Structure formats: C-alpha cells, structure tokens
Amino acid sequence: xxxxxxxxxxxxxxxxxxxxxxxxxxxxxxxxxxxxxxxxxxxxxxxxxxxxxxxxxxxxxxxxxxxxxxxxxxxxxxxxxxxxxxxxxxxxxxxxxxxxxxxxxxxxxxxxxxxxxxxxxxxxxxxxxxxxxxxxxxxxxxxxxxxxxxxxxxxxxxxxxxxxxxxxxxxxxxxxxxxxxxxxxxxxxxxxxxxxxxxxxxxxxxxxxxxxxxxxxxxxxxxxxxxxxxxxxxxxxxxxxxxxxxxxxxxxxxxxxxxxxxxxxxxxxxxxxxxxxxxxxxxxxxxxxxxxxxxxxxxxxxxxxxxxxxxxxxxxxxxxxxxxxxxxxxxxxxxxxxxxxxxxxxxxxxxxxxxxxxxxxxxxxxxxxxxxxxxxxxxxxxxxxxxxxxxxxxxxxxxxxxxxxxxxxxxxxxxxxxxxxxxxxxxxxxxxxxxxxxxxxxxxxxxxxxxxxxxxxxxxxxxxxxxxxxxxxxxxxxxxxxxxxxxxxxxxxxxxxxxxxxxxxxxxxxxxxxxxxxxxxxxxxxxxxxxxxxxxxxxxxxxxxxxxxxxxxxxxxxxxxxxxxxxxxxxxxxxxxxxxxxxxxxxxxxxxxxxxxx
Numbered sequence: 317x318x319x320x321x322x323x324x325x326x327x328x329x330x331x332x333x334x335x336x337x338x339x340x341x342x343x344x345x346x347x348x349x350x351x352x353x354x355x356x357x358x359x360x361x362x363x364x365x366x367x368x369x370x371x372x373x374x375x376x377x378x379x380x381x382x383x384x385x386x387x388x389x390x391x392x393x394x395x396x397x398x399x400x401x402x403x404x405x406x407x408x409x410x411x412x413x414x415x416x417x418x419x420x421x422x423x424x425x426x427x428x429x430x431x432x433x434x435x436x437x438x439x440x441x442x443x444x445x446x447x448x449x450x451x452x453x454x455x456x457x458x459x460x461x462x463x464x465x466x467x468x469x470x471x472x473x474x475x476x477x478x479x480x481x482x483x484x485x486x487x488x489x490x491x492x493x494x495x496x497x498x499x500x501x502x503x504x505x506x507x508x509x510x511x512x513x514x515x516x517x518x519x520x521x522x523x524x525x526x527x528x529x530x531x532x533x534x535x536x537x538x539x540x541x542x543x544x545x546x547x548x549x550x551x552x553x554x555x556x557x558x559x560x561x562x563x564x565x566x567x568x569x570x571x572x573x574x575x576x577x578x579x580x581x582x583x584x585x586x587x588x589x590x591x592x593x594x595x596x597x598x599x600x601x602x603x604x605x606x607x608x609x610x611x612x613x614x615x616x617x618x619x620x621x622x623x624x625x626x627x628x629x630x631x632x633x634x635x636x637x638x639x640x641x642x643x644x645x646x647x648x649x650x651x652x653x654x655x656x657x658x659x660x661x662x663x664x665x666x667x668x669x670x671x672x673x674x675x676x677x678x679x680x681x682x683x684x685x686x687x688x689x690x691x692x693x694x695x696x697x698x699x700x701x702x703x704x705x706x707x708x709x710x711x712x713x714x715x716x717x718x719x720x721x722x723x724x725x726x727x728x729x730x731x732x733x734x735x736x737x738x739x740x741x742x743x744x745x746x747x748x749x750x751x752x753x754x755x756x757x758x759x760x761x762x763x764x765x766x767x768x769x770x771x772x773x774x775x776x777x778x779x780x781x782x783x784x785x786x787x788x789x790x791x792x793x794x795x796x797x798x799x800x801x802x803x804x805x806x807x808x809x810x811x812x813x814x815x816x817x818x819x820x821x822x823x824x825x826x827x828x829x830x831x832x833x834x835x836x837x838x839x840x841x842x843x844x845x846x847x848x849x850x851x852x853x854x855x856x857x858x859x860x861x862x863x864x865x866x867x868x869x870x871x872x873x874x875x876x877x878x879x880x881x882x883x884x885x886x887x888x889x890x891x892x893x894x895x896x897x898x899x900x901x902x903x904x905x906x907x908x909x910x911x912x913x914x
Contacts, residue, residue, distance in 0.1 A: 609657025
C-alpha cells in the first residue's frame with residue numbers, strides 16, 4: 317500500500333484535464349505512439365467533438381519514480397461539467413489527493429473554485445498545476461501569485477507544465493508520488509468498497525468501478541449492496557488499464573472493477589457501499605445520496621412510426637445512464653413520447669444527441685421545465701414538472717420554484733451587460749468582489765427556470781466567450797406562476813404549453829406567436845395565433861390568408877359582376893374557416909424552443 321497513489325485531476329472546462337491524462341498514459345508506457353489518439357479516456361464521439369468529459373473513466377498507471385521504486389498510480393477521472401457534480405464528489409471520495417489544474421492564460425475560473433471546495437470537503441491533499449505555459453498569452457508567475465493569495469495554496473507546491481507538448485510532465489508525476497499520501501486501511505478487516513461509477517457491457521452486465529477502503533474481494537465472494545440490500549456473487553475483479561485486466565484479488569487501497577452479474581446500471585447506485593454478506597461492515601461509507609433530476613422535458617419522435625424504436629433506444633440508454641429517468645407521455649399534437657428527467661441542460665443535450673446519432677431517431681423536445689411546488693387550501697402539496705398537470709388556480713394558495721446560487725467569473729469590462737442580464741432574469745442578492753485586478757467574481761441568486769432557457773448562451777455572447785458559470789441549488793422560494801397556452805386557430809397546442817412567471821408571460825407568449833407566424837404556412841383563410849393564460853388572451857398575431865384573384869376573368873361589364881364573385885369568395889372563406897384544420901410543421905415546434913428570449 318505504501319507504493320499506491322490514488323488521485324484525480326480537477327479543473328474548469330477546457331483547461332487541459334484530458335490532455336494531461338493522455339500525457340500521463342504515454343509517459344507511463346501504457347500505449348504505443350502508433351495506437352495513441354487524443355482523449356484516450358473519453359469513449360464517446362460527443363466527448364471528443366465537444367472536448368468535455370461526460371462519463372468518467374479510471375486507469376491504473378505503473379510508474380517508476382526517480383528513487384527507483386515502482387509505484388501504482390490510480391487516476392480516477394471526473395466529468396467536467398456542473399451537471400455531474402455528484403459523480404465528481406464520489407470520484408474525489410475515492411482518492412487521497414487531487415491535481416488542481418489551472419490554465420496559464422485564463423486563470424482561476426468558476427469551476428476551478430467549485431471543484432477546489434469539493435476536494436477540500438473530502439480532505440484531499442491538493443497539488444496546484446499551472447498548465448498551457450507554452451501559450452504566448454501565458455502568465456505563470458502572475459497566476460502562481462494569484463493561487464497563493466486567492467486559494468491559500470502554498471506557492472512552493474505549484475508545478476508548471478504544458479500537457480500539449482509534454483513539458484514538465486515528469487515533475488508533476490514525481491509530485492504525485494512524493495506529495496500525496498498513500499492509502500490507509502486494513503486488508504484483514506470487513507470489506508468496505510465505494511462505488512464511484514458504473515457502466516454497462518452487453519456481454520458481462522454492469523461493470524462496477526470501486527475503491528476498496530478496507531478488506532479484500534475476489535471472485536466467488538458473496539457481496540451485498542447496502543443501499544438496496546441486494547446480494548450478488550462476484551464473477552471477476554481486476555484493474556483498469558487501457559483495457560480491463562483481471563486479478564485474483566483486490567485489496568485495501570486499490571481502485572478497480574467488479575463484475576457480479578448485475579443486470580442494469582440502475583441497480584448500482586453511485587456512492588453506495590459494497591460489503592461481504594457473511595462479514596458485513598458496521599456502517600456504510602458517508603456521503604451517499606440519491607441523484608434527483610432537475611430539468612424535465614418531453615421527447616417525441618418526428619415520425620410516429622419511430623415510437624417503438626424510441627422506446628427500445630431509451631431502455632438501452634438507461635442501461636448506461638442511471639441518472640436518466642423517463643415515463644410514457646402523450647400529446648394531441650405530437651403523439652406518443654416520453655417525459656424525461658435530466659441532471660441539467662447539458663445532460664439533456666447529450667441524451668438527445670446520443671438518441672439521434674446512435675439509434676438514428678430524429679426527435680422533437682418540448683420546452684424544458686423545472687419542478688415546482690404547489691400548496692393547496694387543504695394543506696396538501698403537489699410537485700409539478702409538466703404543464704399538462706397544472707392544477708386549478710382557484711385551489712392553490714401559493715407556489716414555489718427552485719433557486720440557484722450562480723457564481724460567474726468575468727473580466728471587469730463586461731460588468732454592465734452582466735448586471736442587466738441577471739436583472740432581466742429576476743436575479744436577487746447580487747454581490748461581487750475582485751479576486752485579482754481586472755477580473756470580477758459575481759455571485760447572484762436566480763430562479764432555475766430562468767437559467768435553463770438560454771442564460772448560458774447569453775452569458776457567452778455578452779462576455780465574448782470569457783465568462784465562466786457555475787451553480788448550485790439552494791432552496792425553493794415563493795413565486796407567481798402561470799400556465800401559458802398557445803392557441804392556433806382557437807385550438808390549444810398542448811406541446812407548446814409552458815409554466816412561466818407572470819412577469820415573463822407576455823414576452824414569452826409574444827415570442828412564441830411571432831416564431832409560429834414565420835413557420836406555419838399560409839392557408840386560404842386567416843389564422844389567428846394566440847397566447848393565453850386561462851381564458852385571458854395576452855398576445856396575438858395573424859397569418860393573413862392566401863388570396864386568389866377571382867375577378868381576373870372579368871374583362872369588362874358592370875361592377876356588380878365583380879362584387880358578386882368577391883361575395884361568393886368571402887362566403888367560401890368563412891365556411892372554410894369554420895371547418896379548416898391547420899397543420900403545424902415540425903420545424904415550428906423547434907423554432908419556439910430555440911426562440912431568442914427578449
């Protein structure tokens with residue numbers, strides 16, 4: 317155990333975490349130059365294209381230090397986005413130390429701080445690493461001073477490297493060996509193993525990633541999951557290299573995998589404790605919680621024939637993504653689909669993209685919403701995340717919506733536009749300070765519903781890409797909510813209904829009406845597009861009728877001939893309007909989703 321080091325790399329998005337992991341793998345000789353490709357630990361195409369880590373991976377690196385000793389370095393990789401912060405916290409709980417990676421040109425950003433605090437909560441030894449020192453805009457000395465002053469980390473422990481060129485990589489690996497503590501634990505004690513990740517293999521079932529804190533585990537053991545009290549027989553244990561390598565035994569201090577015939581990922585809860593059935597541990601490892609979805613949206617196939625394929629695809633995706641929740645849903649406009657719960661907006665985008673790519677099913681999404689609390693006159697409370705289940709307003713005494721604490725880092729020249737944006741989104745308790753000259757840390761409390769719409773895109777636009785954003789849920793607060801309905805030719809379109817704050821209802825309604833006006837083709841009769849709250853119309857636009865020139869064949873004669881034809885056309889249009897159905901094209905639903913909010 318003295319020669320084992322368990323560590324993680326934590327950083328803000330795009331600060332070079334995956335690139336540094338690639339250099340470590342190359343330096344330790346796990347991959348040849350011919351077999352190497354960028355982002356070795358990222359298995360999905362979406363991860364490589366976007367340059368983000370969605371599904372965390374682990375790898376066991378054999379390293380020969382300068383003192384001649386052989387060490388085992390277990391790198392527990394973590395997702396980079398705020399949506400997956402619980403997975404990050406469990407991965408950090410499996411480590412004794414962390415490399416805090418900071419971009420030499422960008423400096424300390426929102427998620428740098430958030431991940432640092434997460435590491436501190438787990439009592440990890442932190443080694444600050446300044447990356448990208450080869451860039452022309454890099455200021456490693458100024459950044460070292462900033463790390464010392466703002467983060468309170470000892471400047472003597474800071475290491476500088478370039479993950480892209482490989483400069484300083486060996487110094488960082490030596491720091492891992494010399495500065496991080498070895499794991500502790502009794503190999504002879506009762507088994508305590510923390511599940512920090514799981515993924516599905518179609519041949520072997522669920523592959524459980526775990527850290528052994530105490531005891532030993534080998535194939536043939538009968539194990540028990542403390543959360544759901546399920547028991548399984550271990551088929552195989554081993555270590556993560558670039559491919560899985562089986563071992564006879566996993567002992568205290570090691571990080572590896574367990575295969576035990578678990579049928580779905582949903583049966584293994586991230587953060588759960590594994591122990592032996594015959595000799596269980598006294599209490600579970602701390603920090604476990606059930607992951608709750610935050611953002612809700614309905615998915616519908618563009619062609620109704622694809623519904624069965626979508627159902628099968630959702631089941632397969634659920635095998636690999638335990639945090640995805642869904643149930644059957646239907647809409648008069650869009651047919652059958654699924655109401656899904658997601659950890660955040662990025663999670664929603666990833667699921668949508670995977671369904672369209674891996675299963676070739678084009679989709680329509682309804683407007684994302686959050687979970688609201690409705691309190692009634694009889695004292696009961698109901699949670700509502702779907703506008704279709706909006707209760708009778710006359711029975712509701714008050715409504716509550718979730719609020720977040722947003723931490724935003726920007727250059728000071730963008731302070732004015734950022735204040736305006738936060739005020740437009742009903743921001744409260746705004747405060748800010750200057751971590752370094754020229755840079756502002758801005759903290760604001762915002763309704764989650766205002767953030768999931770297009771807040772992040774707007775933030776990137778007004779700060780020209782320099783703004784960084786991190787958030788955490790804080791509480792529910794009283795709010796004035798309304799259900800906004802969209803009517804086309806007097807008929808409600810349920811798929812376009814939204815739950816909105818009263819102050820935003822007119823803007824949202826007018827926006828949706830204008831977008832639909834652009835997308836719905838003109839008919840032989842006039843079409844009214846309306847936005848309504850209850851029976852009150854709050855916004856309206858009209859699509860003017862196509863007009864056929866019925867008097868073109870009249871070359872002369874009395875005006876009464878033309879008037880007679882026009883009256884006949886007028887009566888026909890009136891009759892057509894009473895029976896006319898308007899077909900809303902699929903792109904109209906997408907246009908309302910992507911509408912640019914005022």
